Amino acid sequence: MIPELxxxxxxxxxxxxxxxxAFPLAGSLSGNRPWMTMARPLAYGQLVFxxxxxxxxxxxxxxxxxxxxxxxxxxxxxxxxxYKISAVWGGHEGSLxxxxxxxxxxxxxxxxxxRNLPLPVVARVIGVMGLVAIGFLxxxxxxxxxxxxxxxxxxxxxxxxxxxxxxxxxxxxxMLYMGYVGFSVAFAFAIAALIGGKLDAAWARWSxxxxxxxxxxxxxxxxxxxxxxxxxxxxxxxxxxxxxxxASLMPWLVGTALIHSLAVTEKRAxxxxxxxxxxxxxxxxxLLGTFLVRSGVLTSVHAFATxxxxxxxxLIFLCIVIGGSLALYAWRAPDVSEGGRFDLVSRESAxxxxxxxxxxxxxxxxxxxxxxxxxxxxxLGKISVGFPWFNKMFVALAPFLALILGIGPAARWKRxxxxxxxxxxxLAFALSIGVLVLSSLPASSGNDFWVPIGIALAAWLxxxxxxxxxxxxxxxxRPTWEALKADFSGNGRSFYGMVxxxxxxxxxxxxxxxxxxxxxxxxxxMSPGDSHxxxxxxxxxxxxxxxxxxxxxxxxxxxxxxxxxxxIADLHPQKRSYLGGGMxxxxxxxxxxxxxxxxVSLGEAVGDGDWALRLYYKPYVRWIWxxxxxxxxxxxxxxxxxxxRTARVHSSAPVxxxxxxx
Amino acid sequence: MAKSWxxxxxxxxxxxxxxxxxxxxxxxPRKVPSPLIGKSIPExxxxxxxxxxxxxxxxxxxxxxxxxxxxxxWCSSCRQEHQALMVLSExxxxxxxxxxxxxxxxxxxxxxxMTGNPYDRIGYDPDNDVGIEWGVxxxxxxxxxxxxxxxxxxxxxxxxxxxxxxxxQPLVAQLKAER
Numbered sequence: 108m109i110p111e112l113x114x115x116x117x118x119x120x121x122x123x124x125x126x127x128x129a130f131p132l133a134g135s136l137s138g139n140r141p142w143m144t145m146a147r148p149l150a151y152g153q154l155v156f157x158x159x160x161x162x163x164x165x166x167x168x169x170x171x172x173x174x175x176x177x178x179x180x181x182x183x184x185x186x187x188x189x190y191k192i193s194a195v196w197g198g199h200e201g202s203l204x205x206x207x208x209x210x211x212x213x214x215x216x217x218x219x220x221x222r223n224l225p226l227p228v229v230a231r232v233i234g235v236m237g238l239v240a241i242g243f244l245x246x247x248x249x250x251x252x253x254x255x256x257x258x259x260x261x262x263x264x265x266x267x268x269x270x271x272x273x274x275x276x277x278x279x280x281x282m283l284y285m286g287y288v289g290f291s292v293a294f295a296f297a298i299a300a301l302i303g304g305k306l307d308a309a310w311a312r313w314s315x316x317x318x319x320x321x322x323x324x325x326x327x328x329x330x331x332x333x334x335x336x337x338x339x340x341x342x343x344x345x346x347x348x349x350x351x352x353x354a355s356l357m358p359w360l361v362g363t364a365l366i367h368s369l370a371v372t373e374k375r376a377x378x379x380x381x382x383x384x385x386x387x388x389x390x391x392x393x394l395l396g397t398f399l400v401r402s403g404v405l406t407s408v409h410a411f412a413t414x415x416x417x418x419x420x421x422l423i424f425l426c427i428v429i430g431g432s433l434a435l436y437a438w439r440a441p442d443v444s445e446g447g448r449f450d451l452v453s454r455e456s457a458x459x460x461x462x463x464x465x466x467x468x469x470x471x472x473x474x475x476x477x478x479x480x481x482x483x484x485x486x487l488g489k490i491s492v493g494f495p496w497f498n499k500m501f502v503a504l505a506p507f508l509a510l511i512l513g514i515g516p517a518a519r520w521k522r523x524x525x526x527x528x529x530x531x532x533x534l535a536f537a538l539s540i541g542v543l544v545l546s547s548l549p550a551s552s553g554n555d556f557w558v559p560i561g562i563a564l565a566a567w568l569x570x571x572x573x574x575x576x577x578x579x580x581x582x583x584x585r586p587t588w589e590a591l592k593a594d595f596s597g598n599g600r601s602f603y604g605m606v607x608x609x610x611x612x613x614x615x616x617x618x619x620x621x622x623x624x625x626x627x628x629x630x631x632x633m634s635p636g637d638s639h640x641x642x643x644x645x646x647x648x649x650x651x652x653x654x655x656x657x658x659x660x661x662x663x664x665x666x667x668x669x670x671x672x673x674x675i676a677d678l679h680p681q682k683r684s685y686l687g688g689g690m691x692x693x694x695x696x697x698x699x700x701x702x703x704x705x706x707v708s709l710g711e712a713v714g715d716g717d718w719a720l721r722l723y724y725k726p727y728v729r730w731i732w733x734x735x736x737x738x739x740x741x742x743x744x745x746x747x748x749x750x751x752r753t754a755r756v757h758s759s760a761p762v763x764x765x766x767x768x769x
Numbered sequence: 770m771a772k773s774w775x776x777x778x779x780x781x782x783x784x785x786x787x788x789x790x791x792x793x794x795x796x797x798p799r800k801v802p803s804p805l806i807g808k809s810i811p812e813x814x815x816x817x818x819x820x821x822x823x824x825x826x827x828x829x830x831x832x833x834x835x836x837x838x839x840x841x842x843w844c845s846s847c848r849q850e851h852q853a854l855m856v857l858s859e860x861x862x863x864x865x866x867x868x869x870x871x872x873x874x875x876x877x878x879x880x881x882x883m884t885g886n887p888y889d890r891i892g893y894d895p896d897n898d899v900g901i902e903w904g905v906x907x908x909x910x911x912x913x914x915x916x917x918x919x920x921x922x923x924x925x926x927x928x929x930x931x932x933x934x935x936x937x938q939p940l941v942a943q944l945k946a947e948r
Contacts, residue, residue: 129783387779398790418794422787422794427791430780430784430787433783437773440773441776477786480789483878493844493907495871517793628879630883631882632882710882719882719885
């Protein structure tokens with residue numbers, strides 16, 4: 108009964124979505140006020156009904172109702188409670204429902220937090236989101252109904268993919284989807300502006316916080332996915348350039364370009380049509396990612412149950428949404444004035460370079476991801492783009508980005524003096540060169556070319572941002588610390604958010620550089636009682652024994668790790684066989700530290716109590732995710748900037764001459 | 770007016786992308802027949818990964834049924850597939866021949882030490898010399914070769930229990946029955 112209610116709620120949500128798309132949009136075009144005021148209640152209604160559907164599915168999982176096909180395929184009565192909930196989005200149908208729920212959540216949030224916005228704008232934004240929701244709900248109801256019944260009812264479910272039975276992965280998809288779907292708000296704002304023909308600084312100011320919040324979620328989602336891959340796949344890698352990872356990286360790259368380009372549009376009313384194009388692209392790439400993951404066009408570790416029929420549906424949907432918005436763009440954008448002239452040496456120029464690099468990188472990732480398709484379509488069939496290719500592209504572009512990143516925030520809007528910038532940044536630059544020289548010494552670089560470069564670039568980001576911070580506080584007539592506090596609680600949130608996020612980039616660079624060049628790994632066969640030395644640590648293997656989990660059996664190894672004579676860790680890596688079947692899974696044991704991880708992963712039993720196993724020493728690996736966390740934190744700080752909360756919005760807000768640095 | 774044409778560029782690019790995706794959709798990559806299917810395996814000769822003194826050549830694939838598995842240590846799907854291959858390696862009806870592709874020998878040997886070696890023999894092809902001949906465009910891929918050395922099937926993507934039971938096992942049984 109409850110699954111049928113869920114199904115019904117979905118149908119009602121679809122009807123509401125149709126109304127949400129039709130009335131507010133039509134009202135905004137014809138000036139019909141009552142129709143426009145329907146936007147907010149319809150957005151709330153949408154959320155209510157999709158939430159009912161979602162809860163109905165959660166209930167089916169919690170009660171292990173295997174008469175529902177989707178539950179029978181993705182759950183099992185032995186599954187621990189928390190994973191019964193996360194199993195809701197463990198497959199194609201349920202993850203779509205989660206997607207729809209979040210979309211409705213974003214719509215309701217827009218309705219709630221848009222009191223300062225003119226009614227036609229609100230109506231258009233919510234109307235566009237309704238259009239997108241129609242597509243998703245139709246897709247779900249026509250091809251991927253999560254409430255489909257199964258008869259005869261099986262006595263037991265098939266179990267959730269063991270790879271997904273993990274706390275990291277339980278929250279990774281919701282975060283990621285919050286990001287993907289969040290870009291629909293920026294998209295809706297862009298389309299609304301194109302429809303209204305009013306692309307101005309106010310539009311950029313409205314979209315900025317939404318875009319940044321979406322970007323924060325996406326950053327966290329990607330970082331969680333990477334962290335999960337690191338400890339769950341048992342290979343110590345943190346990024347695999349898998350098509351699905353790329354599908355999440357592309358919207359992130361364009362989204363990053365977008366939040367920077369929005370800054371220019373808000374402050375200087377420049378780059379307007381470019382910013383709109385980025386906003387359309389960020390969401391389009393989110394949709395494209397969905398298509399790639401679910402259509403079976405590319406094969407991947409993560410691929411959902413694929414089905415060409417679904418693929419065709421999504422492709423048609425993509426054509427309507429992306430093709431339609433790009434057509435609208437081609438029609439409307441030529442009329443947009445490109446205001447805000449600027450000189451070669453200016454913050455605008457730095458941000459153009461930033462945008463070019465991010466977009467170039469997105470194009471490369473897109474090309475690399477689609478390469479198998481391209482080769483096949485043209486019957487080339489002979490070349491492949493893999494892991495090493497992506498790494499090369501990344502290493503080729505990233506250093507330039509880091510260099511500009513140290514200069515851009517120091518530059519003034521519109522026009523700056525090369526001499527002023529030089530005077531301001533020479534010390535930071537000289538210090539970074541010092542770091543470069545120091546870290547080139549064989550003792551620290553291990554004679555690797557990339558180590559000093561990575562470390563020096565990170566140092567450059569640190570020093571230049573400290574300089575910029577000092578420059579900002581120089582004129583305040585208070586002690587530095589107090590000035591900092593006052594500035595932070597005053598008008599400086601978006602500035603400090605930027606600094607934190609950029610320092611996150613520096614931390615990330617250190618992590619990637621160190622772990623890529625200085626990690627140690629060793630494949631060994633060990634007997635109980637054996638010891639092995641690596642990177643100053645002694646690993647003692649005490650043997651392995653059988654243990655039982657709630658829904659798996661495992662071999663569990665026991666290691667003691669010593670530094671000198673002192674024991675620093677007790678590690679218990681496992682090799683699990685889930686009762687629901689499928690491949691055995693490795694559970695690596697990790698002793699995490701700020702400067703290094705020690706990572707032990709169990710391979711095969713090779714007789715006589717001996718095990719093939721792998722030991723890793725991973726210096727600074729945490730910094731990769733710490734960097735991502737700082738970037739996300741920076742975004743979160745920036746969103747709390749006072750002007751987003753109190754802004755009395757006049758559609759042509761004056762642009763401050765120097766501008767709050769953001 | 771010429772200026773406004775550039776705003777059409779994104780739409781045109783997207784159109785090209787859609788055509789590409791449509792082609793891709795028509796050709797399910799897991800099922801797409803390789804142009805080599807039904808043809809004899811290309812001639813090749815490679816050093817063996819586990820013993821570079823020995824060579825693996827096309828003649829080694831004749832006389833018994835072979836699964837030729839393209840893999841690399843950097844390929845995450847291959848790691849998933851590895852466990853399945855370990856199980857299959859106990860089957861006496863066929864040999865599993867590895868093609869270690871675009872890989873570093875040390876990394877590859879590390880993987881084998883770690884998770885066991887399911888392969889009867891492994892050709893080492895770091896520069897894609899043989900991969901090109903076979904039309905490999907990604908790892909993992911698995912070719913099914915019959916006793917006469919004819920490529921009968923190509924599976925793209927990792928082999929798991931479902932793929933084995935539904936596709937490869939029936940094919941191997943059929944090849945075994947052929948005389």
